Amino acid sequence: MENLKLTSLKGGDNRRTVITVDNVKIGEGFVVIAGPCSVESEEQTIETARKVKEAGAHMLRGGAFKPRSSPYAFQGLGLKGLKILEKAKRETGLPVVTEVTDPRDVSWVCEYADVIQIGTRNMQNFSLLREVGKVDKPVLLKRGMYSTLEEWLNCAEYVLTGGNLNVILCERGIRTFETYTRNTLDLSIVPSVKELSHLPIIVDPSHGTGRLSVIEPMSLAAMAAGADGIIIEVHCNPREALSDKHQAMPPDMFAGLMRKLQVLRSYMKEINQCKKVKTLE
Ligand code: PEP
Ligand code: MN
Numbered sequence: 001m002e003n004l005k006l007t008s009l010k011g012g013d014n015r016r017t018v019i020t021v022d023n024v025k026i027g028e029g030f031v032v033i034a035g036p037c038s039v040e041s042e043e044q045t046i047e048t049a050r051k052v053k054e055a056g057a058h059m060l061r062g063g064a065f066k067p068r069s070s071p072y073a074f075q076g077l078g079l080k081g082l083k084i085l086e087k088a089k090r091e092t093g094l095p096v097v098t099e100v101t102d103p104r105d106v107s108w109v110c111e112y113a114d115v116i117q118i119g120t121r122n123m124q125n126f127s128l129l130r131e132v133g134k135v136d137k138p139v140l141l142k143r144g145m146y147s148t149l150e151e152w153l154n155c156a157e158y159v160l161t162g163g164n165l166n167v168i169l170c171e172r173g174i175r176t177f178e179t180y181t182r183n184t185l186d187l188s189i190v191p192s193v194k195e196l197s198h199l200p201i202i203v204d205p206s207h208g209t210g211r212l213s214v215i216e217p218m219s220l221a222a223m224a225a226g227a228d229g230i231i232i233e234v235h236c237n238p239r240e241a242l243s244d245k246h247q248a249m250p251p252d253m254f255a256g257l258m259r260k261l262q263v264l265r266s267y268m269k270e271i272n273q274c275k276k277v278k279t280l281e
Pocket of ligand 2: 244
């Protein structure tokens with residue numbers, strides 16, 4: 001792949017980017033970001049934030065600007081939603097990840113967000129990429145649902161050339177002929193990204209599968225594939241969720257997933273140790 005001047009791993013240099021957000025390090029260990037698809041109310045957001053924190057999540061997600069397929073669907077609370085996220089952070093200490101959809105909103109949303117999310121539909125919104133390239137907040141760049149790895153890394157390059165070197169890639173599933181799952185989660189992209197780029201990569205099994213029963217196994221698989229973390233939609237009352245209710249994980253199920261991730265993490269440490277021993281021989 002040509003012209004990935006800042007995004008690609010330099011020959012022989014294996015240094016990986018680690019992004020620090022408050023006390024969380026993305027690119028070191030395994031980071032779990034959890035929270036509702038949309039910020040719907042103060043009660044819903046804060047209750048969900050408390051529960052994910054209790055279960056061991058490291059960061060809070062929640063959309064205040066929602067890119068919806070229908071103009072009649074809930075579009076998010078905007079500024080009111082950002083203020084709710086700010087309060088949820090004050091109450092739990094969890095840093096906040098939230099999406100921006102319009103270049104004109106980038107600078108002021110940065111006053112509320114710890115990490116700016118660029119959604120799948122905006123991956124190639126080049127004016128938005130240039131705008132987030134200018135700010136000092138890390139950017140979580142989701143893979144476009146129709147995009148190749150090369151196209152995705154080129155979008156990261158747009159942000160990096162703007163001067164913002166803190167990009168977290170996020171695989172969230174791509175469109176294929178399969179319809180049972182909402183998208184096809186492409187976990188093979190995780191080791192592929194690691195081969196080509198120093199940037200951290202996390203996985204979104206919620207949008208990647210759209211099915212509650214598939215999210216847990218795919219979260220564990222993401223860890224096994226070498227991802228730097230996951231982002232999961234959790235709702236304190238999934239049946240009432242205003243967006244993506246079929247993939248909204250209830251807090252008790254999320255707590256169970258966190259326990260399993262912890263067990264798998266110790267196996268992964270052993271496996272990574274085997275890799276090291278092999279290279280020493
Ligand atoms: C989201 O994370 O809320 C979202 C809309 O995700 P995506 O852009 O991957 O569909
Ligand atoms: Mn969602």
